Amino acid sequence: GAVVSQHPSRVICKSGTSVKIECRSLDFQATTMFWYRQFPKQSLMLMATSNEGSKATYEQGVEKDKFLINHASLTLSTLTVTSAHPEDSSFYICSAIGLAGGFRPDTQYFGPGTRLTVL
Amino acid sequence: AQSVSQHNHHVILSEAASLELGCNYSYGGTVNLFWYVQYPGQHLQLLLKYFSGDPLVKGIKGFEAEFIKSKFSFNLRKPSVQWSDTAEYFCAVITHTGRRALTFGSGTRLQVQP
Numbered sequence: 001g002a003v004v005s006q007h008p009s010r011v012i013c014k015s016g017t018s019v020k021i022e023c024r025s026l027d028f029q030a031t032t033m034f035w036y037r038q039f040p041k042q043s044l045m046l047m048a049t050s051n052e053g054s055k056a057t058y059e060q061g062v063e064k065d066k067f068l069i070n071h072a073s074l075t076l077s078t079l080t081v082t083s084a085h086p087e088d089s090s091f092y093i094c095s096a097i098g099l100a101g102g103f104r105p106d107t108q109y110f111g112p113g114t115r116l117t118v119l
Numbered sequence: 120a121q122s123v124s125q126h127n128h129h130v131i132l133s134e135a136a137s138l139e140l141g142c143n144y145s146y147g148g149t150v151n152l153f154w155y156v157q158y159p160g161q162h163l164q165l166l167l168k169y170f171s172g173d174p175l176v177k178g179i180k181g182f183e184a185e186f187i188k189s190k191f192s193f194n195l196r197k198p199s200v201q202w203s204d205t206a207e208y209f210c211a212v213i214t215h216t217g218r219r220a221l222t223f224g225s226g227t228r229l230q231v232q233p
Binding site: 032034041042043044045046049093095097107108110111112113 | 155161162163164165168209219220221222223224225226228
């Protein structure tokens, strides 16, 4: 089946520093990747949609200069939290939609998530 | 904008009890519906999905869901739960508006007691 990995799985950083989270589709090419944020005991909230080779589309209320998304290839998207603050502490989850021919294009495959703690 | 409601926030059942988790969505057009499960410490896994056709959908691990268009509902069911079903369950929807991101419900925490 389709596998999506995230790295790192857990990161602790100091306030003011930047953190990069990678999302990779391991056995398929992902035309679109999504970044979600999940607060404790709450649902996943979409942050942005990332298409390979183009700028990400951010949801209302998500600061694009703070959450930089790069989708440089069909298997890799990165989320960089710039100048992180304690309120950015959360669980960040990516998902990917594959190209047709093997995987249903409307089925998203989720990564295991990255827990970010900003001190 | 579309939204998804899960009315049961926390459900506690004994093993072998039957399960039904409610999910309602608000969107007047065509939708694709999903149920995901998140076991403790693990990532989201797809339980089942509805795209078209038979409104009664069977998924993995004995789960099924029924799409009732007139009620805008997609309730998840399992006739006999096991302790290993303890997890968080999320209902989600994709609308046919070109935006392919999932809109999630708030989730239901299921606790199955042995």
